[in-house]
Amino acid sequence: MPLLDAGGRFVADRFHRFNSGEATDHPCVLVSLADLPAVLAVRGDQEIGVEIANTVEIAALAPHFDALALIGIAFPAYADGRGFSLAKRLRRDGFTGTLRAIGPLIADQFAYALACGFDEVELPEANAARQPAEHWVKAAAAFSATYQRGYAREASILDQRRAARLEGRNG
Amino acid sequence: MYRYDEFDERFVRERVAQFRDQVNRRLSGAITEDEFKPLRLKNGVYLQLHAYMLRIAIPYGTLSARQLRQLALIGEKFDRGYGHFTTRQNLQFNWPRLRDVPEILDLLADVEMHCIQTSGNCIRNVTADQFSGVAADEIEDPRPVAELIRQWSSAHPEFSYLPRKFKIAVTGAAHDRAAVKVHDIGLRIVRNTAGETGYEIIVGGGLGRTPMIGKVVRDFLPKGDLLAYLEALMRVYNAEGRRDNKYKARVKILVHEIGIEEFQARVEAEFAALDRTTINADREEVARIAAYFAAPPYEKRPAVSQTYQAARAANPAFAAWADVNVTPHKAPGYAALTISLKGIGAVPGDMTSEQMRAAAGLAERYSFGELRVTHAQNLVLPHVAQDDLFAVWKALGNARLAEANVGLITDIIACPGLDYCALATARSIPIAQALSQRFADPARQREIGPLGIKISGCINACGHHHVGNIGILGLEKRGEESYQITLGGDATENAALGDILGPGLTAAEVPDAIERLVEVYLGQRNTGEAFIDTVRRLGIAPFKAAFLQEIDHAAA
Ligand code: SF4
Numbered sequence: 001m002p003l004l005d006a007g008g009r010f011v012a013d014r015f016h017r018f019n020s021g022e023a024t025d026h027p028c029v030l031v032s033l034a035d036l037p038a039v040l041a042v043r044g045d046q047e048i049g050v051e052i053a054n055t056v057e058i059a060a061l062a063p064h065f066d067a068l069a070l071i072g073i074a075f076p077a078y079a080d081g082r083g084f085s086l087a088k089r090l091r092r093d094g095f096t097g098t099l100r101a102i103g104p105l106i107a108d109q110f111a112y113a114l115a116c117g118f119d120e121v122e123l124p125e126a127n128a129a130r131q132p133a134e135h136w137v138k139a140a141a142a143f144s145a146t147y148q149r150g151y152a153r154e155a156s157i158l159d160q161r162r163a164a165r166l167e168g169r170n171g
Numbered sequence: 172m173y174r175y176d177e178f179d180e181r182f183v184r185e186r187v188a189q190f191r192d193q194v195n196r197r198l199s200g201a202i203t204e205d206e207f208k209p210l211r212l213k214n215g216v217y218l219q220l221h222a223y224m225l226r227i228a229i230p231y232g233t234l235s236a237r238q239l240r241q242l243a244l245i246g247e248k249f250d251r252g253y254g255h256f257t258t259r260q261n262l263q264f265n266w267p268r269l270r271d272v273p274e275i276l277d278l279l280a281d282v283e284m285h286c287i288q289t290s291g292n293c294i295r296n297v298t299a300d301q302f303s304g305v306a307a308d309e310i311e312d313p314r315p316v317a318e319l320i321r322q323w324s325s326a327h328p329e330f331s332y333l334p335r336k337f338k339i340a341v342t343g344a345a346h347d348r349a350a351v352k353v354h355d356i357g358l359r360i361v362r363n364t365a366g367e368t369g370y371e372i373i374v375g376g377g378l379g380r381t382p383m384i385g386k387v388v389r390d391f392l393p394k395g396d397l398l399a400y401l402e403a404l405m406r407v408y409n410a411e412g413r414r415d416n417k418y419k420a421r422v423k424i425l426v427h428e429i430g431i432e433e434f435q436a437r438v439e440a441e442f443a444a445l446d447r448t449t450i451n452a453d454r455e456e457v458a459r460i461a462a463y464f465a466a467p468p469y470e471k472r473p474a475v476s477q478t479y480q481a482a483r484a485a486n487p488a489f490a491a492w493a494d495v496n497v498t499p500h501k502a503p504g505y506a507a508l509t510i511s512l513k514g515i516g517a518v519p520g521d522m523t524s525e526q527m528r529a530a531a532g533l534a535e536r537y538s539f540g541e542l543r544v545t546h547a548q549n550l551v552l553p554h555v556a557q558d559d560l561f562a563v564w565k566a567l568g569n570a571r572l573a574e575a576n577v578g579l580i581t582d583i584i585a586c587p588g589l590d591y592c593a594l595a596t597a598r599s600i601p602i603a604q605a606l607s608q609r610f611a612d613p614a615r616q617r618e619i620g621p622l623g624i625k626i627s628g629c630i631n632a633c634g635h636h637h638v639g640n641i642g643i644l645g646l647e648k649r650g651e652e653s654y655q656i657t658l659g660g661d662a663t664e665n666a667a668l669g670d671i672l673g674p675g676l677t678a679a680e681v682p683d684a685i686e687r688l689v690e691v692y693l694g695q696r697n698t699g700e701a702f703i704d705t706v707r708r709l710g711i712a713p714f715k716a717a718f719l720q721e722i723d724h725a726a727a
Contacts, residue, residue, distance in 0.1 A: 078206065078332075079209060079292070079332055080332065080414060081329070081330070081331065081332025081333060081409055082409060082410055082414075084328065084329045084330075084332065084409070085329055085406050085409045085410045086410065088329055088406070089406070089410075092444065092445075093444075106202055106206050107196070107201075107202075108189075108193065108210060109332075111328065112328040112329070112331060115328035115329075116328055116329055130200065130201050130202070130203075131196075131201050131202070132201075135196065135201055138192065139189075139192070142185060142188070142189040142192070143182060143185050143186075143189075143326060144181055144185065145178060145181075145182070146182070146325070146326050146328070147182075147322040147323050147325055147326075148323060148327055148328060149398070149449060149450050149451075149452075150402075150446070150449040150450040151328050151329070153328075157178040157179075157182070157322070158322075158452055158453075158456055160178065161176070161178065161456060161459070162453055162455070162456065165455055
């Protein structure tokens, strides 16, 4: 399915979705959580990604963080915001690989997804067809800065105010 | 009052541009109607029964005269010459055209206003005590923290697609005028034994079809940790609040299902895992915001104004008005004055553009240019010199704004109901009007004393009927409007939910039924005892008996 990178470009997906019973010799395989232990047990030097529901407990994944190149979080509907919190928790708990949002997101959620730690968005065909790349780029830039601190994006308004205060004091 | 800096200004302008772009993408088909709906709701645009409705945020109920004038202008230019104040300190226009909305948003941005998050499954406009900074019983002015939360919750990357709407109210006073126990989060400013101020956090209150009184989840949170704590609590709710049933999706249900101890444990675990220094606002930012809420330059005045006392003695009608509409002020010689938007037979909370201008003029002349909106759908002039009260009263009379009924039986809270609302099961405005007419006699109202009637047009309870001393809920039974009456609700620090008195009534039966309840009270009260206290003392039984008796008569 179409894959949008952090810059809002549609790019080729290097991951191959693994179906149980298949050979796992593809260089980058994306597996379900159920298949993960078996695939990890027999893996060669492939990159492994796992696709999870937005309700998964982090404890179930944390032992595998180092072995995982990618975690894909399913968004069953664009209005289901659980994936944002799960991404934020995965980043906080030390996952440094690629985080992918998988589902029918809308362009207006792109900035939120990136701020919560996602690197890319995988969309159903129809949704990607309606929303060309420029919509995502424009929507992501809707706000020059926002208020919340501690999210993965340029300096928040609070931090910019603080910087201005320090500058005023030193200047 | 808070004033936007360059960042706030740019943020609000960018929000308007974003909405324009969203409308364009809807029109081009890039996003579907389903996808557009939450986007327009998060900007306060509803589709009602007859038209679109635009809900404007009045953050924590603080409004400048300049802003009120702009609302008057918008009402004239894009609506039918009036606006409607809601139970959440917002203002609604009932008749704007969708294509005019971006222009209205521009006009709002010109006076530092917006419609951000006045609807949708996100953190809503923060409400506060209407007497913030004024009340004598205040530990600290809650508006700075309300403003901090307003900023923090705006376009939040993680909490904009919550299971359901999320309402926060704050108070800094001992007496709760912000109904903090019936909000998703209620925040009370408290002092600990060491003399430091901090926050008591109450969670899981709410009305709607499953009314609940909130429970304390943190009895003392140091002020500096507020944003980190809110982030932790919101994350637990966002991840674990139910999404399978919209009627069970509010945080109150999560708290109820897992228990307050378990909820607290999850929030505290999340809070402990956070790097708080990267989330909290620094002390200087908090101080920067607080500085905007410094007291206005009051003149030095004697605590008791001779002019005011003389005017009272000479004008019984003025004295009667002042007795109920004037609230003591912490500055000597000043008073806070509530302007009733509950004229006899009028629509509760409605105000014409002309009246808005009159009120704005009075605020400029007598109240340092400032007004407040109350959750009881009235306005307040927060800082009026007692010397000026008589002049203000006369001017209010000319604008048909001098109803002497604040807190009395005709100061009725009512949601828009079936006259406007697409979700309504019954009308609420005509019920309010009929009761207002029935109890119109000012002497009788005063004799009855404080008594809050609250009316909702459906189970969603926007009229807060559960916490009305007398609550009225409009339902539909076999194609007919049917009104369920509850007794003993209270939205204050003694928060309580009313009990249902009996079977539903027709609209025509409601005034007589309320009359009966009032008669029981008048016959049984102790000297100086308010309605709600008599209900507490006697219990529901004598009222129920009178209520049912009437129904038997009606049936006979
Ligand atoms: S209580 Fe019901 S009828 Fe009244 S405004 Fe709310 S949703 Fe509409």
